[in-house]
Amino acid sequence: MIWNEKIECASRDFMNEIQSERLIATVKRVYHNIPYYRKKMQEKGLTPDDIKSVADLSKLPFTTKTDLRDSYPFGSFTVPMSEIVRIHASSGTTGRPTVVGYTRNDISMWSENVTRALCMAGVHQNDMVQIAYGYGLFTGGLGLHYGTENLGASVIPISGGNTKKQIQLMQDFGSTVLCCTPSYALYIAEALEEMNISPDSLKLRVGIFGAEPWSENMRKEIEAKLHIKAIDIYGLSEIVGPGVSCECEEQAGMHVNEDHFIPEIINPETLEPVAPGEVGELVFSTITKEGIPLLRYRTRDLTRLIYDKCKCGRTLVRMEKCKGRSDDMLIIRGVNVFPSQIESILLEMSETEPHYLLIIDREGTLDTLKVQVEVQEQFFSDEIKELQNLTKKIKHNLESTLGISVTVQLVEPKTIERTAGKAKRVIDNRQI
Amino acid sequence: MIIKQLSVFLENKSGRLNEVSGLLAEAGINMSAFSIADTSDFGILRVIVSDPERALAILREKQFSASLTEVVCLICPNEPGALARALDILSNEGIQIEYMYAFSIEKSANIIIRPANVQKCINALNMHQMELMKASDLYKL
Known part of the structure; x- marks a missing residue:
């Protein structure tokens, strides 16, 4: 089913018209309400009157995660707090989360987009949707929840973890749709194998997976192990959360809800738009959001856009699975981790120097993060307990900031490779 | 010492x-x-x-x-019970030991001790007439 056929199958001209009208209004609101963005426009000699249609989009300055961080916590909100009904946040680069606020309209707009995504994935009113994304500050759980309710399907708001219970409810309630991270889907699949439960004894038929990068091979593995169709959903909390785009049953790129979020692809070096169809950094402008509208927000995700009409009938532009990042952000178990975060934590500790190496592995289906730290002379003790206390302290500091478990390994000084200028900080052994 | x-x-x-x-x-x-x-x-x-x-x-x-790291080297007779006697003294004097190891030379069993407080340990052993090896002698071995 296509939830909003008028929009999802609109002609390009009609879409441009909607986008232009909404963009013009958003630019005005941002200009008058967000001082840092007004300053950026003024520096380019721009006033809101210079933006007459979506064709003028590339004249506008960019918004970055740094802008959001610098205006922490609520400096990017364009409405009074009395109109904000919900706050979400994602992990940030220096321990400060990136905070987003939603008005009542934002929540219903977000729900509409998630509902469209669910329909793209082939979900309908009679489905039993098990939401195993985390509920809380993370947008995954509540985002899917509201979209599913809006569709009229039944929600099982089980949240993440507690795999045995997940499986029990799948059996007892007859869940037909599973929403979680792709790595957790594989984890559940392996738990089923261990418990000798055949996927055919379950009613699962669709999985909606996102919040971390996954490959076509991983899709094949999940589909083979769970006997379901695995659908990729994309989103980021800065833009709205999950449902910015989603695959349809053709599994041929994710349809962007571009009447709310205009996508562009830029060259991350020159910051100029790339030629149509070329890979570059994905940039979004939100054109209906009230709480925290963002113009030309740099996602740092690398992908390309496909403007052809899809076999499913939708004309919404599609984005390919993300091919990587234009910055050094890592996504480990759905959590955003920047090497610079780890560096600042180590710098804050007087005992350590910021020479470290991150080793990411995928053990079974779960990602593991090992942090190697060089033992410097000034904090070397010849007593094991002192070094173990130090290891524990580093582990504690890292875990409380990053929000994922970390193994800390002390290594000899100068064993972490230094290359000219920039040291190699990350070894990612995951086969994604 | x-x-x-x-x-x-x-x-x-x-x-x-x-x-x-x-x-x-x-x-x-x-x-x-x-x-x-x-x-x-x-x-x-x-x-x-x-x-x-x-x-x-x-x-x-x-x-x-x-x-x-500062340690002390206690010289014990190379015979049964010598270590037990030395440890009794340290224990009674409240000397905490972080770690220790030993090597023997003919008639003497030598114990390297890393106490929590080196000076306190030396004083306690001296008080009980226990023999400590001089640094210069140990380095020459």
């Missing part, structure tokens, strides 16, 4: 100990006693050498994390 012991941080990688002993050999530095404390990820080599300061400089130059 205070002995300077060389302590070296070693990752659990094959060949690391050889490198340390090789560097000391090249410099003509003798080792008279050592022990290794190990964990799953790393070990700490604790060694009595003929020239601790020079050994430290050589290892640091080669990027090892190394330090000098």
Whole structure:
């Protein structure tokens, strides 16, 4: 089913018209309400009157995660707090989360987009949707929840973890749709194998997976192990959360809800738009959001856009699975981790120097993060307990900031490779 | 009476100990006693050498994390019960021991002790007429 056929199958001209009208209004609101963005426009000699249609989009300055961080916590909100009904946040680069606020309209707009995504994935009113994304500050759980309710399907708001219970409810309630991270889907699949439960004894038929990068091979593995169709959903909390785009049953790129979020692809070096169809950094402008509208927000995700009409009938532009990042952000178990975060934590500790190496592995289906730290002379003790206390302290500091478990390994000084200028900080052994 | 012991941080990688002993050999530095404390990820080599300061400089130059740690060397008769007597004294005097290791030479059993408080340990042993090895004698072994 296509939830909003008028929009999802609109002609390009009609879409441009909607986008232009909404963009013009958003630019005005941002200009008058967000001082840092007004300053950026003024520096380019721009006033809101210079933006007459979506064709003028590339004249506008960019918004970055740094802008959001610098205006922490609520400096990017364009409405009074009395109109904000919900706050979400994602992990940030220096321990400060990136905070987003939603008005009542934002929540219903977000729900509409998630509902469209669910329909793209082939979900309908009679489905039993098990939401195993985390509920809380993370947008995954509540985002899917509201979209599913809006569709009229039944929600099982089980949240993440507690795999045995997940499986029990799948059996007892007859869940037909599973929403979680792709790595957790594989984890559940392996738990089923261990418990000798055949996927055919379950009613699962669709999985909606996102919040971390996954490959076509991983899709094949999940589909083979769970006997379901695995659908990729994309989103980021800065833009709205999950449902910015989603695959349809053709599994041929994710349809962007571009009447709310205009996508562009830029060259991350020159910051100029790339030629149509070329890979570059994905940039979004939100054109209906009230709480925290963002113009030309740099996602740092690398992908390309496909403007052809899809076999499913939708004309919404599609984005390919993300091919990587234009910055050094890592996504480990759905959590955003920047090497610079780890560096600042180590710098804050007087005992350590910021020479470290991150080793990411995928053990079974779960990602593991090992942090190697060089033992410097000034904090070397010849007593094991002192070094173990130090290891524990580093582990504690890292875990409380990053929000994922970390193994800390002390290594000899100068064993972490230094290359000219920039040291190699990350070894990612995951086969994604 | 205070002995300077060389302590070296070693990752659990094959060949690391050889490198340390090789560097000391090249410099003509003798080792008279050592022990290794190990964990799953790393070990700490604790060694009595003929020239601790020079050994430290050589290892640091080669990027090892190394330090000098103050220890004492207790000389016991090489006979049953000698260690028990010594430990009784330390225990009764409230001397905490971080770690210890031993080596014997003919009639004497020598125990390297790393106490929490070196001076307090020396005072207690002196008070009970226990024999301590002089640093200069130990380095010469």
